[in-house]
Amino acid sequence: MKHLYTTIITVLVFAGVSNAQQYTFSEFTGVWHGTITSETWGYSYPSTLEVFNDGFYTESSGQLMPTIYPNTQSCDLQMETNRFHFQYLQTVYAGQYFYQHFYFEIIQFENDTLEMHYNFWDDPEPHPEVQTLFYVRESTITGQTELTHEALTEKKVISVTDITGREIHPDTRGVIMIIRYSDGTSEKKYIY
Numbered sequence: 267m268k269h270l271y272t273t274i275i276t277v278l279v280f281a282g283v284s285n286a287q288q289y290t291f292s293e294f295t296g297v298w299h300g301t302i303t304s305e306t307w308g309y310s311y312p313s314t315l316e317v318f319n320d321g322f323y324t325e326s327s328g329q330l331m332p333t334i335y336p337n338t339q340s341c342d343l344q345m346e347t348n349r350f351h352f353q354y355l356q357t358v359y360a361g362q363y364f365y366q367h368f369y370f371e372i373i374q375f376e377n378d379t380l381e382m383h384y385n386f387w388d389d390p391e392p393h394p395e396v397q398t399l400f401y402v403r404e405s406t407i408t409g410q411t412e413l414t415h416e417a418l419t420e421k422k423v424i425s426v427t428d429i430t431g432r433e434i435h436p437d438t439r440g441v442i443m444i445i446r447y448s449d450g451t452s453e454k455k456y457i458y
Contacts, residue, residue: 289375291343294350295319298380298401299456300442302329305395312440315401317341323352329397330368332356348372349385370399378403400429402442402454423447 295317302325303310311327321340325331330352332338338355349369356366370382371392382399383392424446426436434443439457446452 289343289345289348289372291321292319293375294343294380297404299404300380300399300401302327302397302399304397306397313399313401315399330354332366344369350382368397370397378405400442402456 298315298317300313300315301310302313311329313325313327313329315323315325315330317323321342322337323330323339323341330339332354334357335355339352340354341350341352343350349371352368352370353365355363357364367387369385369387371385372380373383373392373394374381380399380401380403383394384397385392423436426434427444427446428434428438428441429444434441436443436445437457441456443455443457444452445455
């Protein structure tokens, strides 16, 4: 019986470790377009995240950016926990520096699509209701000011959905659209 418990515990420990993917920081560098949402706080903002090779980043919605001390933000990848870490200088008080930290567990990262869920620094489970980041790398989306009639009639459009699969109008702005065509192809678009 004691051997059975030891075996079960060993399997559970190694199962948790094997879930971490082997990403490198350089895979996250570049320009990403998407949304930052929070069910807890009731918002969904369009966001552009740019991650630089030296760990510096910018984010357009302001949710991950410093409000007082500009250009103090940095990010890194924690490979052992499969989390992406954002931080910036929040307060300087009595000679002490206090940083704001955000940890996000990487839920999906394939085909230049990235989904991360908020994760408290010591919590083993992510909390998507607190904050979810969903991005598509800029090289895989087409930025247009609008979808023209000609662009939609070159191929027959079968469906236009958002990233959650809900049907949306082809002229919807500020969301990532997945357009499926009659010839079996599909593409992602983001209309500014």
